[in-house]
Amino acid sequence: MKQEEKYKFRRYCKNYPKLFYREKERLKKILPNDSKIEHIGSTAVSGLGGKGIIDIIISAPKKDTQKYKRKLQKSGYFLNLGGGNRNRIFFEKDYKCGKIVRRVHLHLVKNNSEESKKPIIIRDYMRKNKQISKEYEKIKKIAVKLAKGEGKKYREYKKNFLDKLYKKALKSLK
Numbered sequence: 001m002k003q004e005e006k007y008k009f010r011r012y013c014k015n016y017p018k019l020f021y022r023e024k025e026r027l028k029k030i031l032p033n034d035s036k037i038e039h040i041g042s043t044a045v046s047g048l049g050g051k052g053i054i055d056i057i058i059s060a061p062k063k064d065t066q067k068y069k070r071k072l073q074k075s076g077y078f079l080n081l082g083g084g085n086r087n088r089i090f091f092e093k094d095y096k097c098g099k100i101v102r103r104v105h106l107h108l109v110k111n112n113s114e115e116s117k118k119p120i121i122i123r124d125y126m127r128k129n130k131q132i133s134k135e136y137e138k139i140k141k142i143a144v145k146l147a148k149g150e151g152k153k154y155r156e157y158k159k160n161f162l163d164k165l166y167k168k169a170l171k172s173l174k
Helices: 018-030 062-074 114-126 130-147 151-173
Strands: 035-040 054-060 089-099 100-109
Touching: 018 035, 018 054, 018 062, 018 100, 035 114, 054 062, 062 089, 062 100, 062 114, 100 114, 114 151, 130 151
Parallel strands: 054 100
Antiparallel strands: 035 054, 089 100
16 A cells, blocks of 8 residues: 555544454454454444544554564565554555555454554543544644655644543543
């Protein structure tokens, strides 16, 4: 997928959940049966527009993260060293769907880490609070325009909103 296509705002597509489940089935054939595989990001929130990338978080026992990493690489997922951090191993894979290229992002994290919980808590909060997801959609639209294809700028623009949202979502769980 070309950089300019990746950083293009798209309306929500009702096929996103189906694309996630299709990918989850592929992953279940690669990873151990007890793997936790969750749909996160904007495609996991009905009605929320975004880049149209299917984001998936995979939680693994700390001792098994390197084993998972090797299995994913052997199965054709591209390890993107620039997309991860010390708490998250990041992969991507593109699929041709007719004329469209669909991208999947995998986020491999340790079980029960903040990195594993945060995106799910944010996702669940936005699913319950449509007004918040609409505010986030506006932020994402601006981020796409300002970033001009630069992932770091895109993420930085959204960071403050997401950090505040996470704190708000955590408070709602208490």
